[in-house]
Amino acid sequence: MTLAEKAGQLSIYSDPMRIGTRRQINPDAGPKIDNGLAQRIREGRLIGLFNGVGAAEGRALQRLAIEESRLKIPLLFGADVLHGFATVFPIPLGETASFDPGLAERTARAAAIEASANGIHWTFAPMIDIGRDQRWGRVAEGAGEDPYLGSLFAAARVRGFQGQRLSDADSLLACPKHFVGYGGAIGGMDYNSVEMSEQTLHEVYLPPFKAAFDAGALSTMSAFNDLNGVPMMAHRPLLTGLLREQWKFRGIVVSDYTADRELVMHGVARDDRDATRLAILAGVDISMQSDLYNLHLPSLVERGEVPMAVVDEAVRRVLRVKKLLGLFDNPYRSLDPVVEQRDTHTPAARSLARESARASIVLLKNEGQLLPLRKSSQKIALIGPFGADADNLAGPWSPFSDMKDAVSLEQGLRAVLRDPASLKVVKGCDPEQIIRGGLDEAVAAAKAADIVLLALGESQDMSGEAASRADILLPAVQQALAEAIVDVGKPVIVLLRNGRALALEGAVRDASAIVVTWFLGTETGNAIADVLFGDHSPSGRLPVSFPQSSGQQPFFYGHRNTGRPQTNPKDPYWKTRYRYVTHEALFPFGHGLTYSQFRYGEPEVGSGKLAWDGAITIRTKLTNIGTREAEETVQLYIHDRVASLTRPVRELKGIQKLKLAAGASRVVSFKLTRADLCFYDAAMNFIAEPGEFEVWVAPSATAGTPKVFVLEGSPLRP
Known part of the structure; x- marks a missing residue:
């Protein structure tokens, strides 16, 4: 292989040809290769493409690599398949509330079947960062605050994605991310620095990665953050010393989106060329989107700044993974339009989506046994921005979701009520904006009802990447709606749609019943109706602690005792606590009620x-x-x-x-x-x-x- 061809096998780009997602899931960065893609493939200047889908189109691109390139090395197609593909399962945090790793393995397997049918070989998932600060938006993508639970789900999702054999046509290469410590971002601010002890790193943040690799994962993605001053993209002691030398990891390490170029902004690289040198020497095999490896690796090797052996070993790892995926034996695996049609939106996947959504629902509070509801003989007012909403069912990081047949909360409730007309639906407000006359209409609906369902929470762009929040309260307009509705005096059940633990206050906190429904995906409405009306008893448990106040963050159950622990919550002085907030959760990790005792x-x-x-x-x-x-x-x-x-x-x-x-x-x-x-x-x-x-x-x-x-x-x- 020429140096240019070797650099190509270490470079991956966003797919400009296949229609993937119209959602903005990454910044507009990197080279524009729309017109030059075919030539890049012929010249062997890329490992593959990501976030483009379509079996027939992928087959055409693969044909260029197999029939028109010098070395005939097959392309590898990747995508962000986090919690389903076209059929959407609950966000990972929500699914973790099931406390059932076997369920997560089954949904990952279903996602792999659907995604591979649409021309994907590699998923940039599972996201297994421990999230102990609920201000961080990416808590939604992970398994919560606990390393034991996180490790169980990391291994289960890897097994589900990869299936029995990597070479099977319905297998997805798993990519546990983000290695490592990203969830410890200071202040819960995305991309921020991380400061932590070696003990915390090894006891809390690394165990899910070890579990994922032990389960067979053969790729991982390096994190954006710096760890104690060393950006992970340049962290040789962890990427090479720990990962490869101690743990004997034999897979590939891919950068996050343009993260190698960001070494310049971190202040550890002089320029893009220096950033390339630092990243490849640290142990990052593949540059994502920035084009730095193609631009600079050849000259770095020629001038002796990067040993040829380092590049060769990275290329060997890439080729080995492609071989294990069966791409050399069958380069057109997972590129069959007949299978694409057969395995997309199957009844089995739909049924599993409903099951997993049900299992993810957490009943926080149920005073007076207000739930379950009766299916007749009562007038129900469904009030709030998420009652009839169909735009926020999938949740963050579901770029390929096809939600045209997804079930809204309103649709799910009407489907089981003996008299669908007994349900009155009023929006009241938008997620973060007032609707003129909306509050008055909502109050009138509450007065006319026997019971009120308040559908409140976050829109899907309020959680996920680049969606950190300085406070984790409900938006003020929703809180005002809740206060007005509770003042009517009717029984109120709060249904929360959320991608993180929230700090509940006022009328929401004091409601008779509170149900956490996360972002449940395709079968949202049916799953919630199954639980509200008692066809299934709720069984979910909190994978994150719900705090009393945003100011408690970061907050998690496994804290240390200190020399002055809070022994009496009524005593505000000389103890480890805030002046007006005790050192306790509003609803602790592991909490969840059923319809029994x-x-x-x-x-x-x-x-x-x-x-x-x-x-x-x-x-x-x-x-x-x-x-x-x-x-x-x-x-x-x-x-x-x-x-x-x-x-x-x-x-x-x-x-x-x-x-x-x-x-x-x-x-x-x-x-x-x-x-x-x-x-x-x-x-x-x-x-x-x-x-x-x-x-x-x-x-x-x-x-x-x-x-x-x-x-x-x-x-x-x-």
Whole structure:
């Protein structure tokens, strides 16, 4: 291969030919290759294209590479397929509320089948950044605040995308992103710097990546952020030292969109040429969109500033992945128009979309058992900007969604009501703007109703990339609408559409019932109706803590105790808390109600001793003491009472979902070993220390009564 051809295999560009998305999902940057695309392909000056779709058109582009280029290296087609393709599943944060990694694996598999049928080989997903500051817009794309839960979902989504074999026509190469620490952006501001300890990096932000690579992911995307002053695009200790040398990762690393060029603005590169040198030497194999590798790698090698061996190894990795994808054996895999027609918008995908949307819904509050609703004998007012809305069902990062047959909230409710005319729908306001006369019309509708559904929250452009928010309250116009409606005096159920945890206040916070519906995708209305009217008991749990105030951010359950912990929430002085806001969540991580009630027995820890190389079984009896069958999510947490470094007040170490009939009981068991108790000490050794540990079996991160067990020392330890 010539140097130019090698640089081409390390360069990828937005597809200018195939109709992909009309949504603005990236800035307008990089070269314009519309007119020169065919020639670039013939000259082998690109690895492939991204965010263009269409089997027939992709086949035509692939033909140029296979029949008209010198080396006949097939193109690789990538796309941002995060939570569905044409059929849209809940946003990843919402789906994580299911606490069911198996469900996430199934939706990723369905997305892979649909996307690969439309000419895609590679998805830039899953996004597995831990999100502990709800101001950050990209919380919506991930799995929430907890590294244990995040690791389970990272591995599940990789398995779903990639399927049984990468070479299968319906397999998508997974790309866990963004490596690494992006979720720790200071102030929750997108693209911002990250400052964190080595312990936090290795205990919180890296575990989901390790889980994803262990599950078979063979690509990853480097992050935009700098980490403790070193931009990830130039971070050789992590991209090469940790990823390749320690973890033995054999896949490819792709830059985020023009992130190599941004090394200049970071202030670590003199110019684009210097940025190219830093990125390739750090371990970034592929330049996305900027064209820097094509422009500068050949001269950098010729002048001895970049060893040829570094470029050769990056190219070998790219070619190896293409081979594993089966592209050398069948360059036209996933480019069959017949399969495209057959596997897009299938009934099976649609059914799964409804199931996953239902499982994602979280019931936060249900005073007086206001829910479930009856399907007859009551007048319902559906008030708010998201009642009849069809423009904000998919949520952020769904660029290929085909929502023409998506089900709005209004449509879903009318479909199950025995008298559809008993539902009155009034907008009241736009998501962030007043509608003239809208408030008066909404109040009149509330007065005429027996019960009010308030459909409030975020539009889909308020979450996702470049959508950080300085506060996470509802927009003022929606809050004013809620206050006016609650003043009418009718029972009110708040239905939240959101891509992050929100700080609820006033009438919304005090409503009799609150339901978190996230962005649920294609089957939004049907799924919400299934839950509201009791055809399915809600089973979702919060993967992020809902704070009392925006000012608590970053806020997460696994904080450290401090030397002056809040022991009495009524005491505002000399403790770790704010003056008017206690150091507690409004609704904690793991919280979620069902239409039944469960009683947890006292945890049993056997002898209370965990041998150094042994295991301990934690048991408790779970009983459905309500009148309906329901599914409970049982959670296991631990706390290291005395350690050489301060430890989180709780750490999630196990989850189990159990469906129990009314009156039924079951013993729930969890097993712990020394490996579950390990942490990074001051010298960055991954160790467990003998001593006492508290353990909870509980329905949330703040519930339950702990029991104590002891990790016994190793016979070899002094």
